[in-house]
Amino acid sequence: MRASREQVQENRRTILEAAGRLFRERGFEAVTVTDVMKSAGLTHGGFYGYFKNKDDLIAQALAELLGGSEPLSADLSTLAERYLSPAHRDNSACGCPVAALASETIRQPGGARAAMTAGLKRQLERLSEVSPGSDAEQKRRAAIGNWAAMVGALILARMTAGSELSDELLSETRAWLAAQDQREPKPKA
Amino acid sequence: MRASREQVQENRRTILEAAGRLFRERGFEAVTVTDVMKSAGLTHGGFYGYFKNKDDLIAQALAELLGGSEPLSADLSTLAERYLSPAHRDNSACGCPVAALASETIRQPGGARAAMTAGLKRQLERLSEVSPGSDAEQKRRAAIGNWAAMVGALILARMTAGSELSDELLSETRAWLAAQDQREPKPKA
DNA sequence: TTTGATACATGACGATGATCATGTATAATG
DNA sequence: CATTATACATGATCATCGTCATGTATCAAA
Structure with missing residues (x-):
């Protein structure tokens, strides 16, 4: 099923938050793309619609975690x-x-x-x-x-x-x- | 070819030293058993004659690195x-x-x-x-x-x-x- | 409502890596 | 020297993972 525009933005947020949590818990290498997507309530297939690749996810998750001012x-x-x-x-x-x-x-x-x-x-x-x-x-x-x-x-x-x-x-x-x-x-x- | 008794002890040393160097340089997960053995001048096959598994190598390499008193x-x-x-x-x-x-x-x-x-x-x-x-x-x-x-x-x-x-x-x-x-x-x- | 776009699920592919199986040449032992 | 044990090379196996291909259901626009 396809999600609405708002859903897409929210999903992106959810994925980044799940990644931030999992990375801090287990480190970058021990966390798989599938782990992150599952933790966000999705499957691995949609991942590359949101991020270029895993390195891109890492960079964006870190930016999100450190973004506060x-x-x-x-x-x-x-x-x-x-x-x-x-x-x-x-x-x-x-x-x-x-x-x-x-x-x-x-x-x-x-x-x-x-x-x-x-x-x-x-x-x-x-x-x-x-x-x-x-x-x-x-x-x-x-x-x-x-x-x-x-x-x-x-x-x-x-x-x-x-x-x-x-x-x-x-x-x-x-x-x-x-x-x-x-x-x-x-x-x- | 089979190595002599002394060779075996020396090889063990060489493997641990190579592991210590590679682990510090790249981290545990990014270093493969094959990398370590190659860096010690051997092939991957002999590894399990020296160590129970990779975790065992990690523990022994750390003990070696930190052993000085x-x-x-x-x-x-x-x-x-x-x-x-x-x-x-x-x-x-x-x-x-x-x-x-x-x-x-x-x-x-x-x-x-x-x-x-x-x-x-x-x-x-x-x-x-x-x-x-x-x-x-x-x-x-x-x-x-x-x-x-x-x-x-x-x-x-x-x-x-x-x-x-x-x-x-x-x-x-x-x-x-x-x-x-x-x-x-x-x-x- | 029809049409097109797209978010995401399912599944496949190729690479990598830990571990094990087997063969062999040589050290060790007698 | 003959025999045996073994250190290690080669190669296979199995699991895992990043990434991509494809199908489909549904949102958006007309």
């Missing part, structure tokens, strides 16, 4: 608290696409890399606004350092999930970041 | 300087297996996860010894925070390789870590 709604320590929580660690399907997919994106073709790079740029700009520091340069540096630590810690905590080390990685990184950001930055030499 | 030979800022260098970013095949493979290991079966977890434990113990802090607890916290930031920054720099953001991530994280570790830790509240 709202300013951050909390201060740095609150963000870290949420980001470095066991709940976030245990639910990558709905979590940060950078932590879930950055490594795999490294080996993807240009479209996916470009979407990730653009998303990272926006994220660092937003983080700079809530980061400590006496000038813009220090704020940006703090944003980069904090973000690298958050992404790295979440990846390591997921890698070790199930061991007591995993919880320690989360809580100690939280404590470490909180301590860093409360200290006064050293004046330039 | 030597204490760290430099101070923290020197390590970060080397770790967060463009050279390391551009040569994952010979670089840190954690940065290259942590994300993919998350979805691997137990053997690979266990090897990574054990390696991470040792690495944190070594790092604690060269980390700043007035007591063991603070040293360990600094080790965790520094390591998370280093791994995260390297992954993000590889993801954005080719853009000017990539170099910025490396140098700013280096500067941020150096600044953090020179400051006096705040006394406990």
Whole structure:
């Protein structure tokens, strides 16, 4: 049966959302085109009416996931608290696409890399606004350092999930970041 | 032709080393059994004489890569300087297996996860010894925070390789870590 | 209502890759 | 030297997956 114009737009949305969820959960390679379409309530045949190929789907799903531009709604320590929580660690399907997919994106073709790079740029700009520091340069540096630590810690905590080390990685990184950001930055030499 | 006893041991070594290199370069899934054997100068047929299956190879290759137990030979800022260098970013095949493979290991079966977890434990113990802090607890916290930031920054720099953001991530994280570790830790509240 | 366009289902195709079966030359053993 | 065990090459098998071909039912336009 053929769908209406509205249905088509909605289907496209549904496919992209299903892809975003599955990719974050299992990675790009372990998710098949059939998986995505089935998860969207369709069959594999219609896929190539929506996307050029699987790489195109990956690039567009990443762009969709990273597309938001709202300013951050909390201060740095609150963000870290949420980001470095066991709940976030245990639910990558709905979590940060950078932590879930950055490594795999490294080996993807240009479209996916470009979407990730653009998303990272926006994220660092937003983080700079809530980061400590006496000038813009220090704020940006703090944003980069904090973000690298958050992404790295979440990846390591997921890698070790199930061991007591995993919880320690989360809580100690939280404590470490909180301590860093409360200290006064050293004046330039 | 059949190889001698020594040849067999040497071949095993060669296979594991080839696997370690290829996995770090391309990830687990993109490397085939045939790739590994060819890179070791053999054909695919002999593989199952050495390993139970591909998952077994992955686990053993990770254990081999992470097996070293030597204490760290430099101070923290020197390590970060080397770790967060463009050279390391551009040569994952010979670089840190954690940065290259942590994300993919998350979805691997137990053997690979266990090897990574054990390696991470040792690495944190070594790092604690060269980390700043007035007591063991603070040293360990600094080790965790520094390591998370280093791994995260390297992954993000590889993801954005080719853009000017990539170099910025490396140098700013280096500067941020150096600044953090020179400051006096705040006394406990 | 008729006609044409098209969204999607079904099914096929070709490539790839993990794993196994078999043959053989040679090391190891006596 | 004769015999046996085995390391490894060649080749087959089976499953999976990306992609394409085709048919059809229904939406859209006249």
